[in-house]
Amino acid sequence: MKILVFSPYYPPHVGGLESHADEFNKHLSQKGMDITVFTPRIPKNAPDFEIIHNNVKVYRFPSFEIISNYPVPKFWSAVFWKLYRKLFEENYDIVISRTRFFLTSLLALIYAKVKKVRWIHIEHGSDFVKSGGTFSVIIARLYDYTFGKLILVSAEKIIANSKASAEFCRKISPRINCEIIYRGVEIKNIKFVEPDVKIKERYPNDCIITFMGRLIDGKGVADLLNAAKNIKENFKIFIVGDGPQAEALKRLAKK
Known part of the structure; x- marks a missing residue:
């Protein structure tokens, strides 16, 4: 099975979403899944392309943070469009996106609809954005009730990583069916700390x-x-x- 993952951040960028995505891909690849990750090139010293774990291919596209912790593709970059178009040349069985307010989820929506591929969205958020000042908070809420809601109603399957995330998804779009799958723990790694x-x-x-x-x-x-x-x-x-x-x-x- 071939899986295409649109991730707003990915290691070496540090964060909970990043480690969750990486561990998820690692374990799936060990079960024989063919996984491709499409993610912003942040930090800048991250490689444009690399193969990790059991043949997990990571493509990083040109991007920048328009505000802290919000990556945006460099849409004017020919490299970005070349990499994005290249994805359409492949036939993936499943598309996965993470967190509704990142633009990578919109890229996943476009790909899934054009290619008519099954699309799973994993939601990490449990509330509206409340940082960055009043203007940012207002814009973020408007985005959630438009594009964020579009993501949630368009994906074939919504997975929340907590009860709070599931309740928040239903707050944005009450009619969606959202399942909860809690994050696993790498117990072996913890024991060796x-x-x-x-x-x-x-x-x-x-x-x-x-x-x-x-x-x-x-x-x-x-x-x-x-x-x-x-x-x-x-x-x-x-x-x-x-x-x-x-x-x-x-x-x-x-x-």
């Missing part, structure tokens, strides 16, 4: 609480910090990540 002895030695009597992820409203980091006021035992909270809420969370932590 050595504990940071220095941290344990530095705080031998403290309960250590750690958050790792993007610092945005929907992650609940502010709730964690507010709840910390009620913890009576000795504790330390480590927050690992970055995002639009980083400075606000630093101010909250100082309080």
Whole structure:
């Protein structure tokens, strides 16, 4: 089976969607699936083309971030159109897209409709975009209720990676049937991670609480910090990540 994946980001770019897509493709390729990934070339030092895992082919097209964490194809680039047209020369059995508000999902829609291929959309979002200022928030919401909704109603199958994501999909388009498949965990990799002895030695009597992820409203980091006021035992909270809420969370932590 040949699968074409439109991914808004892909390793070496770092993020949850990226690692989810990469692990998903790795395990499918190990089962004999022929997978091609079409993704923005971000960061710029990422190769234009590479083969990873068990023959997973990754094509990266020219792109830029019009705002932070929102990649846009360089539509004026002949290289982009050459790569996109090349996909139409192949006959894929399934098309997969990820997250409705990225333009790669629109590219997937066009491809699936023109080639009349089965299309699965995987939704990672669980709320409207709330970062980037008032103007960005308004535009993002308008986009979700137009193109985002178009993505959700057009795909043959919608998969959400959480209950919250499924509920959000139904909020945008109440009539869609959205199934939930939770993300798996690479247990073998976790077992081989050595504990940071220095941290344990530095705080031998403290309960250590750690958050790792993007610092945005929907992650609940502010709730964690507010709840910390009620913890009576000795504790330390480590927050690992970055995002639009980083400075606000630093101010909250100082309080």
